Amino acid sequence: MHLSHQADNLRTDELLINMGPQHPSTHGVLRIIITTDGEIVKAAHPEIGYLHRCKEKHSENVDWMAVAPFVDRMDYLASMNNSMGYAIAVEKLMGVEVPRRAEYIRVIISELQRIASHQMAFGTYGLDIGAFTPFMHAFRDREKILDIFEAISGARLLYNYMWIGGTYRDITPEIVKQIKEYCAYFAGQISQYNELLSYNKIFVERTANVGIMDRELCWSYGLTGPMLRGAGMKWDLRKDEPYSIYSEVDFDVPVGKGEMGTLGDSWDRYMVRMREMEESLKIVNQLIDGIPDGPHRGRVAKKIRVPKGEVFSRTECPRGELGFYIISDGSEIPYRIKVKSPCFLNISTLDEVTRGLMVADLVATVGSLDIVLGEVDR
Amino acid sequence: MTVQDLYEKLKAKFPAHIVELSETKPDPYIKVEAAGILEVVQSLRDEFEFQTVANLGGIDYIEEKQFAVFYHLFSYTHKVVVALKVFLPREDGVSVPSVASVYKAANWLERETYDMYGIRFEGHPDMRRILCPEDWEGYPLRKDYKTPDYYRGIPVPLYFEGDSSAGGGH
Amino acid sequence: MxxxxxxxxxxxxxxxxxxxxxxxxxxxxxxxxxxxxxIQYPETRDRLPMGSRGLLFNDVEDCIACKQCATACPVDCIYIEADKKAAGAEIDSTKGGVKKTLDLKRFDIDVSLCCYCGLCSAACPTECLYHTKEYEYSKFERDRFTFDFLNWHH
Structure with a gap:
């Protein structure tokens, strides 16, 4: 026909889309340069470095205690877990013993922080897909956790609470009561989250079979945390290489099973986070009644001097395994601190995983990676 | 399997590339020659079942006039982390073979090491800066690095010397 | 389908x-x-818990110019200058009885650099430097943020 003959002479080209540093769906200042053929993605190159604050250089000029506020500001949505990772690494180098009371307080607060971080991930993932209500519910519940943290440490988001050897301040019986009330309240909320978003058929259609990462890809890219557990591998540092008092509590490690689509798709990773919130609540309930008496900080000198040596220690943060490689030359100032951040490796998978998907599926995949640019760029 | 066992097996397999096991506490490292790092890492992944990279970066030993590149590899089967270190002379333009063909995680981690120290990686598919802007001069994490005064007309330090509102600390 | x-x-x-x-x-x-x-914010305000870390305040009557706060600060936002007292000058003490052997000439804090970490107030031996609960102190010009505690006139 006349029209199809014209169609054969039409020249098509690839479109270059800039998902720029200012964008509501990129969870921070991230730039992705997408080359598409119509609606299908041909290549997606992330560009990072907009939030680079040279933390590793700063930590070579200030003393050991003053590195802690810098470490807080890396993953600013899970700040207690970051500080705990740094404190555990330095305590391994120094050989300091942490008192039992401080260990109990640290684990309770880490798990509460994990719940708060996953609530944020759940709320903003819904917002990326287009659902506005779960965001409000998640933030209403998260505010209560931030109120507890303000009573404990004095700040709402960046606490500087996990000091080397223990914690900054002790907790009072009123705070214990506040935590118990929160646990009783939150137990009823997770089923509400599942009814609002997780099993909603539109959400399932948008996220199942999208952004599939199998176990071999996770191993090659060095992915850990919910990404690896969503791919079906049961690996959690709190169970397999326990630190602090995690070997004394009883909890399960949720793993993706490919219920709604393929194993390792975005819905699996999202569901692993939702189930982890229930497990964290279990841990807090087991520990909150039995906090032993004692000091809240071990015997540490005012001016900390760390003996010569190197250590590499990893802890389980809400976004993956955070690693600290610390080299000390015996003085009051660190020689080298290298932070291995999980979100840095999470973003590097974007090109390979989103090839062949549509642009809207790319947004759903980026949301399921749960990135925080403060940790990517440090 | 401990790091000591692994060191002995590797030394038997690659006598030319493996130099020694260090005595640092609490985590020792295995010193590897720069020319053989690709073979050693390939064999660690294929025969010794070290499935993933846990960490990769650079160190500036200014007193000994050396750079070092460190690799931490982790095995899920043996549950052990092995640390490898490659020492290089502290000059501009030094290079090390890239392991990005073995582990895809090394792609971005090696780009970051190049950005911060200026160590090039031969055979890397995309060797350019990742965190600093593309046309930044200098390599920030070196111990003798001085921040430039201006970058494209924007002043870089917070306050300049002689500025009246600055106190300059204590 | x-x-x-x-x-x-x-x-x-x-x-x-x-x-x-x-x-x-x-x-x-x-x-x-x-x-x-x-809550409807400017009309009602939340009651902050005890120990909330807001704006810093230094009670210079009790300050002995030991410079522990300036050394502990991660961002170097505290500027202190102190001289030795001239021979024969009288030595007064703080409320707690500690002798002030140095003459404090300058105590400025640039609160736009402060990161509210609490390391300085934990290091102060006489507890004259502490965090208040104040969080509403915005200004129109950036150089108004260096607070001079020796001449405090709020």
């Missing part, structure tokens, strides 16, 4: 969406009876 599968998909979407709307309806009814969670 057959017509039967299409009908089942639409029914699924309808049922799960209505379940989600039931949650929202219950929250809506709870707000009508028990009140909303949001």
């Amino acid at each position: 057959t017509f039967g599968e299409y009908v089942a998909l639409v029914k699924d979407i309808g049922v799960t969406t209505l379940k989600g709307m039931a949650v929202t309806w219950r929250v809506f009814m709870k707000v009508q009876t028990k009140g909303a969670v949001t």
